[in-house]
Amino acid sequence: MGSRLTPEQSDFVAAVRDFAKRECGTRELRDALTGGGRHPHNAELYGRLAELGWLGVCLPEEYGGSGGGLADACLFLEETSYGMIPAGGFVTSVITAKAYERFGTERQKRQVLTDVGRGRVLAIAMSEPGAGSDVGALSCRARQGPDGDWLIDGQKTWISNAHLADSILLVARTSGDKHAGLTMFHVPAGTPGVEIRGIETMGGREVNDVHLTGVRLPADSVVGDVDAGWRQLMAGLNHERLFLAASMLGLARRAFDDAVGYVREREQFGRPVGSFQALRHRIADLATEIECTRLLVREVALDCDAEPERLFPREASMAKLKATETAKRAALEGMQMMGGYGYATEYDMERHLRAAVVSTVYGGTSEIQRDVIGKTYGL
Numbered sequence: 001m002g003s004r005l006t007p008e009q010s011d012f013v014a015a016v017r018d019f020a021k022r023e024c025g026t027r028e029l030r031d032a033l034t035g036g037g038r039h040p041h042n043a044e045l046y047g048r049l050a051e052l053g054w055l056g057v058c059l060p061e062e063y064g065g066s067g068g069g070l071a072d073a074c075l076f077l078e079e080t081s082y083g084m085i086p087a088g089g090f091v092t093s094v095i096t097a098k099a100y101e102r103f104g105t106e107r108q109k110r111q112v113l114t115d116v117g118r119g120r121v122l123a124i125a126m127s128e129p130g131a132g133s134d135v136g137a138l139s140c141r142a143r144q145g146p147d148g149d150w151l152i153d154g155q156k157t158w159i160s161n162a163h164l165a166d167s168i169l170l171v172a173r174t175s176g177d178k179h180a181g182l183t184m185f186h187v188p189a190g191t192p193g194v195e196i197r198g199i200e201t202m203g204g205r206e207v208n209d210v211h212l213t214g215v216r217l218p219a220d221s222v223v224g225d226v227d228a229g230w231r232q233l234m235a236g237l238n239h240e241r242l243f244l245a246a247s248m249l250g251l252a253r254r255a256f257d258d259a260v261g262y263v264r265e266r267e268q269f270g271r272p273v274g275s276f277q278a279l280r281h282r283i284a285d286l287a288t289e290i291e292c293t294r295l296l297v298r299e300v301a302l303d304c305d306a307e308p309e310r311l312f313p314r315e316a317s318m319a320k321l322k323a324t325e326t327a328k329r330a331a332l333e334g335m336q337m338m339g340g341y342g343y344a345t346e347y348d349m350e351r352h353l354r355a356a357v358v359s360t361v362y363g364g365t366s367e368i369q370r371d372v373i374g375k376t377y378g379l
Contacts, residue, residue: 009072013079016054020083023048027348033086037351038204040088041121041164049087050119059097063113069305070239074246074297081250084348088206089121091243092161096122096169098239099184103224103232108186115166123165125156125187125210126233132158133368135171136179136230140212142172148219150185152193156210160362162196163208165189170212171229182229186221202354234311238304241316244363245297245323248356252290252327255352259283259334262341279337286330293326314376321369324359331356 005013023045024030033042049055058073059065066072073094080087093116100112116122131138140154152172162168168187175181187194193215199207224232260283263274273279300315331353335342342349360366 005075009075012072013075015052016076016079016085017083019049019052020079020085024083024085030084030086034204040086040204040206040355041161042086043119043164045085046087046089046121047119049085049090050117053117055090055093055119056113056117058094059113059117060101063101063109064117065113069301070242071298071301071305074242074301077243077246078250078253078297081247082254083250084254089161089164091247092124092165093120093122095236095240095243096124099124099169099232099236100186100223102235103184104186105220105223107220108223112167112186120166121161121164122167122169123159123162124169124171125159125162126171127158128155129157133365135233136182138171138173138182140170140172142174142183142185142217144174144219150217150219150221152185152212152215152217154212156212158199158207158362159196159210160207162210163198163205168194168210169223171233174229175227177227179230181227182233183226184223184229184232185217186223187215187217191215191217201358203358238312238316240363241320241369242297242301242304244359245293245316245319246301248323248327248359249290249293249297251352251356251359252293252323252330255327255330255334255349255356256283256286256290258348258352259286259330259337259342262334262338262347266338266341273337282333282337286333289326290330293322296322314373317364317369317372320363321366321373324356325366327356328353328360 024033033045034040053066054076056065057068057076058070061067097113097116100109126135128138128140140156142150142152144150166189170185170187171182172185173181174183193213195211197209198205199209201207263279264272266273297319300312300319303315304312331349334349335353338349341347
């Protein structure tokens, strides 16, 4: 796609940028919305995004969405990230919603997808203390009783936005087979036996431990088919990796622009520091990397829209790897170019860095993405 957006997409991007500038265009506004950067999601502002119809950007019209594609969702994520809009609940919500859209019952889709468009947050729970990159090793157990209800016990960890979520899409073990024994469950907020404990991180309150003790779910809580959770997870990797890549592309652009703005104004030895070759070449290299990332992310999104049933493991992993590593590099380089001011909390660069460094870990580490890419070449 490059810069060749449709007129509708161009208008959409301009509207999101205008919203960001108006609602959180200054550090003072952003601090007020996020508690000084500790809370990356503001429910009130998120509600206004819902009123504008933007949260259903890639959801079907029959469930209150706008019927757009992954490319449209990626544009939204890129611009909300660039504009530092505190809508941290959107990434997990749209990733989870796409699983319901593909595998949920009609009742589940009508409830959950409609809720997303109205501003409700969703979370997905896979990782456990002993199962991170190796999701197939998870041990949270779901057993079906004689009455058809499911009984669930176990622990999940690093679950993004579980404390904000109206429901959690839980992946649990229903049989002994490592991959063919996983099942997805719909777990509404407030379900007895579910305890959510926050984990403090560099980025503030984002992730949680989720303890499940004697949780009872009705038989119709299964999302998709019993023992088909692994296949269903693999089918959603295009969405997850693309959405994370788009978000980090926006962050990379923002860190770059903040750094360029600083080195244009900061003077040492009688001239702007950006005029020195050492910094000018850094800027040139970063600009090139970000442009390559932008083209990759948008092209993969278009490919996925063109063939929605096809898996793009190589391309989606490349997009996630490139965007997250580029965002981390942009923030680190920005801090270096800004010197002590880049390290000071007075400026946004240290916040960009805290947001970027974890992106190479969640949603599949950079090492896992490289491994996936290598395997697609028969290695």
